[in-house]
Amino acid sequence: xxxxxxxxxxxMSERAAAHILDYVNGMxxxxxxxxxxxxxxxxxxxxxxxxxxKKVSFHHVYTVNLDExxxxxxxxxxxxxxxxxxxxxxxxxxxxEHTHIPNGMAADLAEECRRYExxxxxLGGVDLQLLGIGINGHIGFNEPGTSFSSRTHLVKLTESTRxxxxxxxxxxxxxxxxxxxxxxxxxxxxxxxxxxxxxxxxAEILYKLFTEPVDEQIPAxxxxxxxxxxxxxxxxxxxRVKEKKVFIV
Ligand code: F6R
Numbered sequence: 001x002x003x004x005x006x007x008x009x010x011x012m013s014e015r016a017a018a019h020i021l022d023y024v025n026g027m028x029x030x031x032x033x034x035x036x037x038x039x040x041x042x043x044x045x046x047x048x049x050x051x052x053x054k055k056v057s058f059h060h061v062y063t064v065n066l067d068e069x070x071x072x073x074x075x076x077x078x079x080x081x082x083x084x085x086x087x088x089x090x091x092x093x094x095x096x097e098h099t100h101i102p103n104g105m106a107a108d109l110a111e112e113c114r115r116y117e118x119x120x121x122x123l124g125g126v127d128l129q130l131l132g133i134g135i136n137g138h139i140g141f142n143e144p145g146t147s148f149s150s151r152t153h154l155v156k157l158t159e160s161t162r163x164x165x166x167x168x169x170x171x172x173x174x175x176x177x178x179x180x181x182x183x184x185x186x187x188x189x190x191x192x193x194x195x196x197x198x199x200x201x202x203a204e205i206l207y208k209l210f211t212e213p214v215d216e217q218i219p220a221x222x223x224x225x226x227x228x229x230x231x232x233x234x235x236x237x238x239x240r241v242k243e244k245k246v247f248i249v
Contacts, residue, residue, distance in 0.1 A: 013042025150183030
């Protein structure tokens with residue numbers, strides 16, 4: 001795992017966007033795996049700005065998002081489809097049919113998970129996967145205890161994740177109880193992974209990521225075994241790692 005330490009959220013976002021831009025500009029066609037949440041918003045803002053300044057086109061880009069809440073339609077302001085449209089897709093030249101997010105409204109959710117996994121295969125797999133990390137070590141919505149060999153599946157969200165995400169909802173009760181997420185193996189099959197972490201809330205989990213053994217109780221720990229992971233983290237997120245003088249290469 002390569003670690004790039006940056007000053008703050010703004011620098012994290014700019015570095016991440018620069019990495020994605022280099023990638024997109026260097027490829028004839030590529031598939032990006034995308035995340036939602038608070039962490040990548042600044043990155044998406046920088047990508048939109050680069051598009052407006054004619055530094056990039058997304059015409060040849062395909063995207064697959066990590067996850068979606070069950071029961072929220074694309075028009076619901078808290079659905080991840082809505083988030084992606086608002087924060088990125090509506091402002092760049094990516095063809096809408098190139099953008100993919102699990103359908104949390106599907107009548108048959110198990111079938112939707114199979115369809116999504118097949119879709120990723122059909123696209124040739126994910127080239128570059130953007131990830132955030134939950135305070136309990138989740139990636140996507142793969143909560144502690146999820147099998148490392150999981151593919152896209154239906155999950156029941158833990159109370160810790162529901163309350164962490166309640167900030168986006170007007171009422172905490174409205175946070176859905178289930179979601180569809182790419183599995184850990186789905187994520188691990190990406191050719192390259194870019195994990196972003198910012199703020200003091202992420203300090204403890206980053207420390208665990210660098211020091212704990214690979215264990216399904218810390219889903220992100222599996223990233224230690226991926227051959228091409230870059231972590232861009234700000235000084236608050238790395239504060240505990242540095243305080244403990246953990247050596248990271
Ligand atoms: C989002 C996702 C989640 C988030 C994680 C961190 O698509 O899959 O794993 O990346 O919950 O969320 P934030 O960025 O809000 O701290």
